[in-house]
Amino acid sequence: MPECASAGLSLSLVPINEPGRQRADAVRNRARVLDAAMRVAARDGAANLTMDAVAAEAKVGKGTVFRHFGDRTGLIGALLDQAEHELQEGFLNGPPPLGPGADPHQRLLAFGSAVLHHEQDHQDLYHAVVKDTHRRFTVPARQVRYTHVTMLVRQLDPTMDAELMAHTLLGFLDTALTNHLLRERGMKLDRLEAAWKDLVNRLCS
Amino acid sequence: MPECASAGLSLSLVPINEPGRQRADAVRNRARVLDAAMRVAARDGAANLTMDAVAAEAKVGKGTVFRHFGDRTGLIGALLDQAEHELQEGFLNGPPPLGPGADPHQRLLAFGSAVLHHEQDHQDLYHAVVKDTHRRFTVPARQVRYTHVTMLVRQLDPTMDAELMAHTLLGFLDTALTNHLLRERGMKLDRLEAAWKDLVNRLCS
Known part of the structure; x- marks a missing residue:
């Protein structure tokens, strides 16, 4: 500003x-x-x-x-920033298991659920952004999520390539992908949440 | 035609x-x-x-x-089709471990390496497509890869959500992502290959 x-x-x-x-x-x-x-x-x-x-x-x-x-794109971007800020507050400063205090495995499980539910709650907005701007506006948001997930993976298992594992995990939560699965393929949110848990549990075992 | x-x-x-x-x-x-x-x-x-x-x-x-x-986009799409066809031949009909005959775990390991090397060999072409057409032309190619990986995951472990696991695995190999990592972040192909192996081995354990 x-x-x-x-x-x-x-x-x-x-x-x-x-x-x-x-x-x-x-x-x-x-x-x-x-x-x-x-x-x-x-x-x-x-x-x-x-x-x-x-x-x-x-x-x-x-x-x-x-x-x-x-313009309209700028306005939608600002709305998305506000929505994303709420989510960030949750995983950066909120109560466990999403926020600090829980072990990294539990935080990672909670992170996926939080992102899926958050985007579902604001699906209209995220959908407009994905459609209108080819995800340009999700880039800064993605950076915060990426830093967070990289940190959790590093805490979880220092032998993993934390950066690449974080990209993989965020790929699962990618807004364009989840939009496609939920809206076009008609999958239920429960199914995505269950697959997220299975993915995290397998990576952590 | x-x-x-x-x-x-x-x-x-x-x-x-x-x-x-x-x-x-x-x-x-x-x-x-x-x-x-x-x-x-x-x-x-x-x-x-x-x-x-x-x-x-x-x-x-x-x-x-x-x-x-x-137009130029159509021409690049046709070149990409041809390049993608070679890759598909390898994983659909080629010799093991990439083609039929090896166990699904080995085939999945080989699949990631094959995709990474193939796109590296044709990086200029894939890069042009990612830049020019927002991945429109990689969609049919992605469908073939997706069907293949879903099949391997299903063979590997029927308790996994094969479709969602396939999306996760292909997310790692996403052309836009690997382009970003290799070209903009300066990572080496070896590192991506090692992380792919680690990912597959963890998912299979």
Whole structure:
């Protein structure tokens, strides 16, 4: 956000309160538009998330929506960031077995279930991203997941090639793949969860 | 190919020899252009494979190249089909341990090495496809690989979810992923092969 980039200079160059208030307004407006977008996506589905619909819901001009998010892809990316942030909180700082405190085997089992359920809960949003942007927006999210899984694999068994094993495990949880299996092939989430557990248990044995 | 679509009608509607000769000419011309394209790709790299260069190499008009392959993407797809066909011959009908005759564990080990080496040998071509068409052309190839790996997993251990395990294993060998690891991350092929063996051995234990 451009507001942050100027924060270091503001003290000496301009009156203290002005930029602070402007920044706070901008942050508040952005959050307000994002909340409106979440409501539109939940009510009408991500496929019907238009800049017009979001502007109407947030009771702001369409220009405000464009200014904060660039375009529809940027808006969906921001919604996904927010959703992904909740998931990350769970595996980075949440209670065990997903968060710190459980052994790596249990955490890995919980991680797969959490990702599968999370994407199911936000399937409309993840589906829109996979369709619209060829997974461009899932890349930073994937990096956080990758770092986490690599760490767990390393703790689990230092003889494994943790990086490549992490790619394999994340390949199973790949959004485009699970979308294909659940939506196009009609598999049940239970089946994917069971296969994840079997995979982790076999790798850990 | 349009030649094949009219084959059933040709006997009663037109003199017997004419369409046969036309079809044979068309097949021969197509093969000749494809051979030329292979030489251009091998000599100049797939990135420099243009319709003009292929027409010049095959000593035919540019229109002939377009008629047989539609566009550059179609031409690269045809080259990839040919390369993929060689690989398929190896795992479907070739000698063990890759082909029939070895036990499924050995065949699975050999399959990963074969795919990794094959794509390395044709890396320029696979790379062009991944970049140009977002993997559209690897989809039929993936289906054959998927059927094969599902069969091996089923033979190996009927208690595994063979379909999901096959997706996991193929995720490791995914062209976009191996391209990323080998080209952008600078990993060695040996390392990928070793991790494939470890993965298969753990899943089979």
